[in-house]
Amino acid sequence: FTSTVPLTIGYNNRQVRPGAALKPSAVVSKPRVDIGGNDMRILYTLMLVDPDAPSPSHPSLREYLHWMVADIPGTTGVSF
Numbered sequence: 001f002t003s004t005v006p007l008t009i010g011y012n013n014r015q016v017r018p019g020a021a022l023k024p025s026a027v028v029s030k031p032r033v034d035i036g037g038n039d040m041r042i043l044y045t046l047m048l049v050d051p052d053a054p055s056p057s058h059p060s061l062r063e064y065l066h067w068m069v070a071d072i073p074g075t076t077g078v079s080f
Contacts, residue, residue, distance in 0.1 A: 005044075005074065006036030037074025044072040 009016045010032045016022065035044055046069050053064035 005038075006034075008032075008034040008036075033072075035072060035074060039074050042074045043070070044074065045070045046072060 003018075011022070011027050012029060013032075014026075016031070033046060037044070048066040048068075050064045050066065051062075052059035053061040
């Protein structure tokens with residue numbers, strides 16, 4: 001994953017790194033998402049996907065979309 005703008009995601013004041021595996025208990029609350037774009041006219045889409053759901057050894061669902069948020073304006077810090 002290569003971000004084109006600064007992107008910070010955190011749960012309970014703990015920053016999440018791209019590709020990190022998180023336990024369900026750690027992500028019960030809404031994430032805090034900060035997008036550091038510099039143009040409010042540009043909109044972003046953020047998705048949480050699992051590329052080998054439900055597990056790497058039995059990826060019967062293949063890529064699974066957990067959630068998606070569209071039309072996020074640049075230069076924003078929001079909780080979804």
